[in-house]
Amino acid sequence: LLGPLKFRKRVTLSIDTKLEILKKLDSGVSLSNIAVEYGIGKSTITDIRKSQEKIKQFAKEAKDNGTVKSRCIVRKAADDAFDKAMHLWFAQERSKGTPISGVMVTEKAKVLYREMYPDKGENHFKASTGWLCRFKNRHGIRQLRMQEEFLTSDWNAAGVFKNIFKSFIEQHELTRDQVFNCDETGLYWRLLPNKTLADNSEKQGKNFKSSKDRVTLMATANASGDFRLPLVFIHKKAKPPCFANVTMSALPVHYYSQRCAWMDKGIFSDWFFKHFVPLVKDYLTSKSLPIRAVLLMDNAPSHPAIENLLTEDGSIRCLFLPRNVTSLIQPMDRSILENMKCRYKRNLLQRLLLGSMQFESYTDFCKQLTIKDAVYMCAESWSEISAESLRRSWNTLWRCIDNTEPDNLENNEQMEINQVDFSEERQLLDITMEEQEEWLNADKHENGHPILSDHEIIELVRETAQPDSDSDKEGENAKKIPHMQAEECFTACLQWLEQQPEATPINLMMLHKLRTLAAKKLVSNLKQSTIKDFFKST
Template structure:
């Protein structure tokens, strides 16, 4: 049969990354046609249609990848031969990466062999070869520097070089301190208790309860003046928070995300950057008659997307060199430490309130849920003082090289937190050092190999509910009851020495709102009587 020039030639097979598939789905959401998206990616319309049909699987798979590199490199969702070993090794690696502990290739290979025996997965002669290790690094988008351990010694000379570069940029762009931001993530073990004996008691009262379930990731962000502290982002395991069932959509004081390990991922970070950071910063700049320009400083963590992907006009990201972040990143200079101290003080106060009211402290501890933690940690963030944030920027902004960093006094442990701890049964003889260790417990706590294996075997799918939330249906307050309660609250606040006019007017506004809603509902009820 003679060759026909008009015959359609076979399309060359194009391999599209998971990141590109995700971008294509977002373009479809914005109204672009399947034909246009297919042409741009060099694939057929049927292929794009398949992506659309398998959207939930693609989005779920991408949400579980912690690093942006993993999305760029992977073309399919096909599992590898040692899926559980790979996942367990990554969980183990990440907790040490967060602490800036050097992890070499041979250490990773030995740990992979250990997990292979635990899972009994694949070939018994699995050797965790160099080739396997390189594929594992590529699969999870791990930068070479993080694995080789070349980082980790604080480099003051490089810090000075970056400081000059940063200050030159600030001057060139005519940025004020209000336009310079830093954000960072921190782990919060939100039920961690100060005494070993007390912690042992709670474990006995709640057998099988694992520390790993108590972990949240908190993202804090502020500018250098503390004039704009952005609402915290909080990442937990549960997707469906039962405790927020009756809460208004705009009421939660934090932006909540879920991820199966309660970790930051590149997708979550991009969502936060474009949907929270950019709009919030735009509003702040406009209200203060500042140009729409801002710089967000980030550390070189693997879950942070590349700087080119974090830009919206003149609002953009800039990375600190990897081996200087620990010594000059503002959030690491006392801000996050103060945030967590404030949180733990609130946790203590709540437990003591239960004790003084004759309630069972252990029962309260068992039923602390993510909703309560969200409000406590938001209050803890509000209580971080502006001078604490401003001082944390001195290493980057201060011209005096001999400037000594100051922090909020840690004597607070001795003066206020220690007496609180000692009021808790089981903690009467706790020392100030033990309290200090508790304050820094998030950095000391490590997920054990046993907990990692349990986590991977459970294959947390991110769809679980907040199982610490009480199963009692939350009380719904009527408009009529609300009016009476708030009138009592107004009277109480008016009698307090520390009360301000703003406090009273805010309560009066809510009382008036409830009264209007009560009148409206009563009027509607009379109409429906006919």
């Protein structure tokens, strides 16, 4: 007689586990070995392989919510757009430190649903307890209850975090070289002082000024001030006409595009793994330091969950600052960004004055200023921040580790900003100190992520990803500089520099190398042209 049938115990696999299985299949592990390891049948593995695109897409969307590890079923909400709108509102409120309860979420859901679907009746969506539970499960929200979360005592929160930070640094044995901070800011990149755009000959000056074209910048440096990464530069267009024929990877910034020129989770994650991690590893290797580092940042809605910002071996990771304390202890927020923007604006005025003979008016100058000009001026302004300033910006936070006495940090920071002298430009442009301050502070409170209204949230989730419809066609036919012209220009520049007292061996050798590069490309083109002519003649 046959013995009793043995049934395999049912195993429920999370999305995270399914991704592990797909990774092993890609690396050549057999179905039999995987089946034994996870206690599942081969048919289950085959089903996972057939659904791999669907699983990977779902995991990509869920990754930033921190829900991949807990989810088991690839299933979206019945109304995906409304679900995204609600989660965007929730993340935005939590980033501001707003205490949120379950009742607040359900009441907000009713209001947002009525605004999103005004044609549907009030009873069409009831925001039931069941809906709330499913919403929490989809987005990995563990609990909803009213909490103060340090809202009433920012300095107390900062003190608590300093103890956490100290323990973290000691536990992982990190030095100043291995601890980094990043922060975003908005910049009105071609905004000039009011008076320069309001002279008698330009009635439309103020209208142009009011556009306030904005880009988002993110600065990153370590606590020793010894290493700074190139700025992250976010503009609305992926490749504006001024970048036609330009090698984007050679720019002095990490250039990204986003519909509204904001930082978002996708951009941040891409930058972290493609730029931050490799550059930090190279830097630590050059310093003969262990490959261990931490990136300190604020808990903005544009930043992914920290569990998704981690290298496979866990050697490079991120740490969130608590809400409402960034202005108190975040290094990059302590006048570093303000200092950099001041330097950019001084460079902008100097560019205006140096090129004043080439432009018919101030408005003409602004219109001819390209985003490529802004990229180079931003990179130059960032390089002008001294290593000592970067190191000193960490003093408030790092003091808990080395027990150094506090210095006059506020005075030092203000002194650094005051060193950006506008007196000459102010005199030439005939603007007052008050007008200068108003201009410098115009984008002071611009951060790298938006605070959206309900209407803006709805519009955002309804929009589909489409290529830039307003991208200029002229970029396709932009003039490409011939190799011969480049070689002649470098030769002239070299002769000019050799006659200047400011010339240095490094600068001269750089021009020599560039002239040689242009000459080699010219010769190569001539050879190809000769071969082509030969085949035509035969």
